[in-house]
Amino acid sequence: MxxxxxxxxxxxxxxxxxxxxxxxxxxxxxxxxxxxxxxxxxxxxxxxxxxxxxxxxxxRLKYFLGIEVAYFKNSIFLSQQKYVIDLLQETGKTTCKPVNSPISSKLICLAHIRPDIAYAVSVIIKFMHNPKQIHLQAAYHVLHFLKGITGKDILFKKHDYLALEVYTDVDYAGSIVDQRSTSGYCTFLGGNLITWRSKKQNVVSRSSAEAEFRAMAQGICEILWVNIILKDLKINIDGPMKLYCDNKSMINIAHNPIQHDRTKHRD
Known part of the structure; x- marks a missing residue:
């Protein structure tokens, strides 16, 4: 169980x-x-x-938590188009002008099957208990972005392989308020995006390598949990689980055992 x-x-x-x-x-x-x-x-x-x-x-599953499910040959399509349209009507934004980015560099709101607004969502909800006009404008900015991408949702397609992979990245000291970094990861199963997350780190990292370490740790926890779920479902993945990052310091440490002594506190 x-x-x-x-x-x-x-x-x-x-x-x-x-x-x-x-x-x-x-x-x-x-x-x-x-x-x-x-x-x-x-x-x-x-x-x-x-x-x-x-x-x-x-x-047959057709609608759950604002997510519409459509079935095709060897693929499943997830869409929140109806949810977005209803939200635009509710806020009087059906005729708004679309924008190209989900957030100006301040806040966010909404994301079941939209990794492109995951960061935006994590910022706006910090102010949901004491919102001000600037936070409302940030939420409206997200709605303007959603207006321009209706119909662009997630497609799960059947492939001949079932590899489990996670990509991690970090925005080092990206917050101009507290100098904390924002971690992000995306998990793929058989080439299909299944989970993602963007969250500010709890502490201030003193180097880009340390910030990358923390982002990788979150990605590893996620991929291990997904693997446990797959085992419960009697599903075997192809090959080893794979973690990808683009930080040269981390790649050099991974390939040079001599440098592992410097990272023992993070084993």
Whole structure:
């Protein structure tokens, strides 16, 4: 049995393995996604849940948390176009002029399947409990950006390989307020983007190499968690897990064992 709670969206993940297969439940308030590689047991589980709760069973996933799901041959398309259009109508921004960047260099707001606004989202929510006019303008800026990219969403395509990879990067001392760096990573499974994150580091890094270390540590934690989920689902990846970064200092340290002594505090 596996379990994880997503802190940002309060989504519960349950994985259960048995001799007959693997069952996964994703629960958000009163919405539940049930997956299993055994159709008979999946139907039995749905019947058991229906006996305890009043439920409406939809056979194929079409809409969840503002995400529309479309199925094609060997691919799945995730879109938030309807959610964006509804948001623009609600805020009176349906006729706004689109912009080319999601944030001016200050704030953010919104991102289920949009890694391009992940950083923008992480900034605006810091002020959600005490917003001011400048923060509202920053949120409107994000809406203007979304107006220009409706229909550009995420496509999951079936490939002949199932490699697990993570790319990490860092904006060294990017914050002009506290000189802290912002870490970012993107995780790919079989060439498809599955998770991503952009978050300011908790401490001030004293070098670009140290900042890169922290970003890599977050990427490693993410790829290990994804691998655990895949094992629970009885899915085997092709080859070793791979971590990519573009920092020359980190690459040189990794290739030169003599320099490993300088990084023992970060083993």
């Amino acid at each position: 596996g379990y994880k709670q997503s802190q940002g969206n309060h989504i519960l993940f349950f994985n259960h393995s048995s001799l007959g297969g693997v069952t996964t439940l994703i629960v958000y308030v009163d919405d539940i996604i049930v997956t299993r590689n055994n159709d008979a047991e999946k139907r039995l589980l749905s019947q058991c849940l229906s006996q305890e709760f009043e439920m409406k069973i939809v056979r």
